[in-house]
Amino acid sequence: MAGSGVISDVSLTLINVLDTALGSLFPAPAPQVILHDLQGVISTNPATLAVLLYEVTEDASTRNRPMQRAVTAGGRVLRKPLMTLILRYMIVPYAGDRLTEQQMLGRAMQTIYDNSIFSGPDLRGAAAPAGLVGSSDTLAATLDPLSLEERTRVWHAIQKPYRLSICYQIRVANVEPTIDVPTDLVRSRNFDQAVPVGE
Numbered sequence: 001m002a003g004s005g006v007i008s009d010v011s012l013t014l015i016n017v018l019d020t021a022l023g024s025l026f027p028a029p030a031p032q033v034i035l036h037d038l039q040g041v042i043s044t045n046p047a048t049l050a051v052l053l054y055e056v057t058e059d060a061s062t063r064n065r066p067m068q069r070a071v072t073a074g075g076r077v078l079r080k081p082l083m084t085l086i087l088r089y090m091i092v093p094y095a096g097d098r099l100t101e102q103q104m105l106g107r108a109m110q111t112i113y114d115n116s117i118f119s120g121p122d123l124r125g126a127a128a129p130a131g132l133v134g135s136s137d138t139l140a141a142t143l144d145p146l147s148l149e150e151r152t153r154v155w156h157a158i159q160k161p162y163r164l165s166i167c168y169q170i171r172v173a174n175v176e177p178t179i180d181v182p183t184d185l186v187r188s189r190n191f192d193q194a195v196p197v198g199e
Contacts, residue, residue, distance in 0.1 A: 003168055006173045007056060009125025009132040010087050010139060011035050014125050014170065015051055018091075019189040021111035022049060022104060031095070038092065038158050047095035049104055054154050055088040059172050082174040088144060090154060105166055109143070112168060116141050137174060144169045 007143070019033040031047035042048050062084040069078060093101035100166055118139040128135035144167040146154075155162045 003130045004175065005126050005131050006175050007053070007085070007087065007122065010170055010173050011051065011053055011089075012124035013118050013132065013139065014089065014121060014141070015167075017111060017115060017122065018049060018051070018108055021107055025103070025107045031093075038160055042094045044096035047093065047100055047104065049108060050092045050094060050189075052090040052092065052158075053087060054090050057086050057088075059084040061087050062172070065071050067166065083169070085173040085175060086169055086171040087173060088167065088169045090151075090165050090167050092163055098164075101164060105164065109166060112141050112143075118170075139170050139173065141168050141170045143167070 001069075021035060023030040029046040032043070033048055033049045033051060036042060036048075036050040038050060038052050042050055062081070062180040069076065071077075073078060084197070091105070095101045095104060100150060110143050119137070120139065123132040123135065123137065123139075125131040125133055127133045146167050151165065151167065152162055154167075
C-alpha cells in the first residue's frame, strides 16, 4: 500500500524497466528513457524513448467496497478501502530514423511482455509505507488496444502531429486513505418484540 506518491512511483518503475532493456540493445550511447509530456524538443542524439502518462482513472471493478475495520494505536477505526488506480501510458520513440525507432518500440514491447508483472525488487520510488519500494504491491502492465482514432485523439489533445507509438495500462496502483473513523465495540444490545401488523 502506498500514499499519494504512488503515481510517480509507478512511472519510475516503468522507466527503470525500459531503460535497462534499451541499454542492452544498442551500442553506446544507449537510448535514454524519460518521463515527458511531449512538449518542446525531444532529443534524438542520444535516441529517446518518451513515456507519457496521459490518463489516470479509478478501477471501476473495485468501487463500492465496504468500510474495513482496523486496530490502531488510538483504538478501533473504520477505514475506507484502498483507492485503486489504472494508469495509462503512451510510449513514443525519437531517434531521427524510423528503423531505430521501430527497434526501440519492439524492444520495449518485448520487455513489458516478458516482465508484465512488477513487484518486489522491480518497484522504484519512495520507501513503503509512503511509496512502493519494500511494499507487497504488484503492478500488472498490459498492452492497451487503442484504435488509431483513439490514439489520434491523444495526439490532438497535446496538440502534436501523430507519431508511431504504443499504449499500455498499468493496474492496480493502490492509494491508502488518510481518514479513519473511530468506532467503539458493541457493548450492549436491545431486542424489541415484533408486533404483527394489524393487531
